Each structure stands twice: as structure tokens, then as C-alpha cells.
Amino acid sequence: MKLVTAIIKPFRLDDVKNALQKAGIEGMSIAEVKGFGRQKGHTEIYRGNEYRVDFLPKLILYIGVTDAKVAAAIEAISESAKTGKIGDGKIFVSPLESATRIRTGEGGDSVV
Numbered sequence: 001m002k003l004v005t006a007i008i009k010p011f012r013l014d015d016v017k018n019a020l021q022k023a024g025i026e027g028m029s030i031a032e033v034k035g036f037g038r039q040k041g042h043t044e045i046y047r048g049n050e051y052r053v054d055f056l057p058k059l060i061l062y063i064g065v066t067d068a069k070v071a072a073a074i075e076a077i078s079e080s081a082k083t084g085k086i087g088d089g090k091i092f093v094s095p096l097e098s099a100t101r102i103r104t105g106e107g108g109d110s111v112v
Contacts, residue, residue: 001096001112004063004073007035008081008089013059019080020063023072027112029062038086056087064096064112 008016013030020028034055043052065073074091082088099111 001099001109002065002067002070003094003096004061004065004070004077005092005094006061006063006077006081006089007033007058007091008061008077009083009087010057010059012081012083015080016061016077019076020073023069023076025063025065025069025073025076027063031060031062033058033060037090058089064099066109066112 006016010032017028035058036054036056043050045051061077063073070093074093077091096112098107100107101111
């Protein structure tokens with residue numbers, strides 16, 4: 001099993017969710033985060049004053065998948081989150097040692 005962690009622009013969430021569902025990936029958890037990468041934020045003008053906004057709003061998705069679905073998850077996220085502009089996000093894949101469904105106590109691949 002793998003844990004796919006994706007950082008995306010907030011307005012791409014519905015597209016990513018739909019692409020993952022089409023790929024047969026059912027569940028995910030999301031959290032609102034702020035961050036920056038190469039784009040280093042931007043400047044905004046508010047009431048005549050210029051402000052530097054270093055941390056931009058992003059969403060982080062946590063998706064547990066079987067080894068067989070990792071490539072499909074990466075492709076679905078990459079294609080649906082892509083705008084072609086800087087700050088589209090990143091995808092990280094980590095080993096997932098175990099998973100347990102709290103309600104039933106079952107574990108393993110069937111949980112993800």
C-alpha cells in the first residue's frame with residue numbers, strides 16, 4: 001500500500017475528485033494549508049499599501065491506495081490539477097505500512 005499526498009490549488013479540487021473516482025479510487029482526506037514553492041508568493045495592494053503574500057492557500061490530499069492503483073492515482077491527479085501555470089502543486093508517494101478500518105477492525109488492502 002502507498003500513501004499518495006498531493007498539494008493542489010483549491011479551485012481544482014472537484015476536477016481532481018472526479019478524476020480519481022473515474023480511476024476507481026474512492027476515498028480521500030483533505031486539509032486546507034498555506035505554502036509556497038518556486039513562485040515565492042505574490043504582492044497585493046490593500047487600501048493603498050502593498051503587501052507581500054508569501055504563503056498561498058492550497059489543499060493537501062491524503063489518499064491511501066493499493067500498489068496497483070498508484071500510477072492511476074498519480075495520472076488522475078496530474079492531469080486534473082494541471083493548469084500549466086506555476087504553483088500547480090506536487091505529488092508525493094510514501095510507503096503505507098498498515099491501515100485499519102476503525103468500525104470493523106479489518107486491515108490490509110481492503111481498507112484503502
